[in-house]
Amino acid sequence: MAHNNYNGYAGDSMEVESTGPKVTVREVEPGRCDFVLQSCSLAFANSIRRVMLAEIPTIAIDLVDFEINTTVLPDEFLAHRLGLIPLNSVNVAKDLQYTRDCTNCDDHCDQCSVTLRLHVKCTSPENLHVFAKDLMIVDGRNDDIGRPVLKDAARNGPLIAKLRKGQELKLSCIAKKGIAKEHAKWAPSAAIGFEYDPNNKLKHTDYWYEVDAKDEWPVDQKNAEWESEETAADASFDPDVQPSAFFFDLESVGIIEPDDIVHQGVSVLQTKLAEVISGLGSSDHGLNGGVSPDPYEPAPADGYAYGARGGTTPYGATAYGSNGFGY
Amino acid sequence: MSVNGDTSMADGEHETEVMEPGDEEDILLGGTPKLVVLRGATTHAVSFQIEKEDHTLGNSLRYFINKNPDVEFCGYTIPHPSETKMNIRIQTWEDTGTTAFDALRKGLEDMIEACDVVSEKFTEARDEFEKSKA
Numbered sequence: 224m225a226h227n228n229y230n231g232y233a234g235d236s237m238e239v240e241s242t243g244p245k246v247t248v249r250e251v252e253p254g255r256c257d258f259v260l261q262s263c264s265l266a267f268a269n270s271i272r273r274v275m276l277a278e279i280p281t282i283a284i285d286l287v288d289f290e291i292n293t294t295v296l297p298d299e300f301l302a303h304r305l306g307l308i309p310l311n312s313v314n315v316a317k318d319l320q321y322t323r324d325c326t327n328c329d330d331h332c333d334q335c336s337v338t339l340r341l342h343v344k345c346t347s348p349e350n351l352h353v354f355a356k357d358l359m360i361v362d363g364r365n366d367d368i369g370r371p372v373l374k375d376a377a378r379n380g381p382l383i384a385k386l387r388k389g390q391e392l393k394l395s396c397i398a399k400k401g402i403a404k405e406h407a408k409w410a411p412s413a414a415i416g417f418e419y420d421p422n423n424k425l426k427h428t429d430y431w432y433e434v435d436a437k438d439e440w441p442v443d444q445k446n447a448e449w450e451s452e453e454t455a456a457d458a459s460f461d462p463d464v465q466p467s468a469f470f471f472d473l474e475s476v477g478i479i480e481p482d483d484i485v486h487q488g489v490s491v492l493q494t495k496l497a498e499v500i501s502g503l504g505s506s507d508h509g510l511n512g513g514v515s516p517d518p519y520e521p522a523p524a525d526g527y528a529y530g531a532r533g534g535t536t537p538y539g540a541t542a543y544g545s546n547g548f549g550y
Numbered sequence: 551m552s553v554n555g556d557t558s559m560a561d562g563e564h565e566t567e568v569m570e571p572g573d574e575e576d577i578l579l580g581g582t583p584k585l586v587v588l589r590g591a592t593t594h595a596v597s598f599q600i601e602k603e604d605h606t607l608g609n610s611l612r613y614f615i616n617k618n619p620d621v622e623f624c625g626y627t628i629p630h631p632s633e634t635k636m637n638i639r640i641q642t643w644e645d646t647g648t649t650a651f652d653a654l655r656k657g658l659e660d661m662i663e664a665c666d667v668v669s670e671k672f673t674e675a676r677d678e679f680e681k682s683k684a
């Protein structure tokens with residue numbers, strides 16, 4: 224490839240990335256990590272944020288089979304609560320298959336799911352509290368994947384339901400691998416604080432105010448100090464300045480450690496890129512001299528579309544991309 | 551076609567083709583290819599349509615491609631919110647040897663590299679922080 228010696232993000236010294244991205248970890252506590260990402264673009268920092276929020280694979284209860292439910296709560300209500308229970312997801316990305324991709328089974332198996340059972344009955348006059356700890360993993364896997372995460376002092380985990388005397392709950396759950404883009408129950412991170420330019424020097428936002436914006440709007444002091452507040456910023460406003468420090472405050476749900484979320488997030492992003500590269504195929508075939516085919520004619524047999532022979536799949540031609548144009 | 555395992559498969563059986571992550575030309579999502587070239591493409595001006603991607607990839611990929619001095623224009627759009635498609639348009643300067651395909655590939659590779667650096671630097675920073683706490 225000809226690129227007149229352009230060597231990417233680390234090249235041009237005029238660019239923000241002259242030294243490549245920089246990371247500083249400012250604070251770590253169980254389930255939380257506060258770090259600053261520097262010398263990269265807002266677009267790239269935002270990609271990392273988005274991927275950590277919504278695209279890291281985790282495990283969550285997806286199907287619930289009720290045998291007995293004589294509680295006051297309807298099945299659907301309980302099924303929804305069960306879905307939201309945090310289950311240990313360390314190594315889910317590499318050690319657990321997506322059920323839809325699993326080649327080992329027709330429905331679900333140990334390699335693509337974890338089965339949890341719950342059977343409780345209240346026999347005392349006092350109400351019985353059913354917690355996540357009462358979910359029993361049906362043996363099958365010899366790792367911790369799918370184990371309910373119990374972070375509270377009493378090691379109970381979240382409360383699922385309360386039972387009165389005589390009420391019974393018996394069910395089995397199938398937990399599957401998924402990502403938060405499909406359903407928020409698969410989110411590995413509870414919240415990701417993301418901020419740049421805490422003093423609004425770049426004027427990317429215009430604060431509404433009654434008397435004085437400075438008095439009426441909160442400023443993250445820690446971030447503001449990091450950027451060394453400049454009172455004369457208004458006088459020297461430069462519209463071409465790019466943001467360069469991004470303040471992340473990553474809070475985990477507890478199913479994956481925060482530093483793992485960062486690494487996995489980055490690797491998910493890399494997988495996406497690699498997939499597109501792979502879809503692009505070996506560079507120079509396909510567009511022979513840039514002659515675009517007649518859109519009203521069927522795609523040539525060798526496939527104008529990259530990645531595969533037109534829109535054909537092992538299952539036959541598909542509506543989308545069948546002519547190689549995606550329409 | 552997948553070349554993996556074809557010879558080792560039990561004879562006479564109708565085996566479903568196994569898709570390996572590394573298998574080139576086999577990235578099909580629900581029957582749609584990961585990447586198609588939209589009509590009207592020339593060597594130096596191409597609109598790609600990428601399947602199952604959104605702003606997460608689109609915006610920063612656009613940025614990385616735009617950093618290439620051979621690139622005249624790069625922009626992305628998500629044509630319809632209920633279709634999981636992301637279009638990215640790349641135009642390179644006609645007097646350069648860089649085709650739009652080269653520019654896309656370069657952008658993708660650069661971003662992968664930037665990801666590596668972030669991951670690496672994060673590990674370093676985390677270790678450093680723990681050392682300072684100990």
Ligand SMILES: [Zn+2]
Pocket residue numbers: 320322325326327328329330331332333334335336
């Ligand atoms: Zn399976």
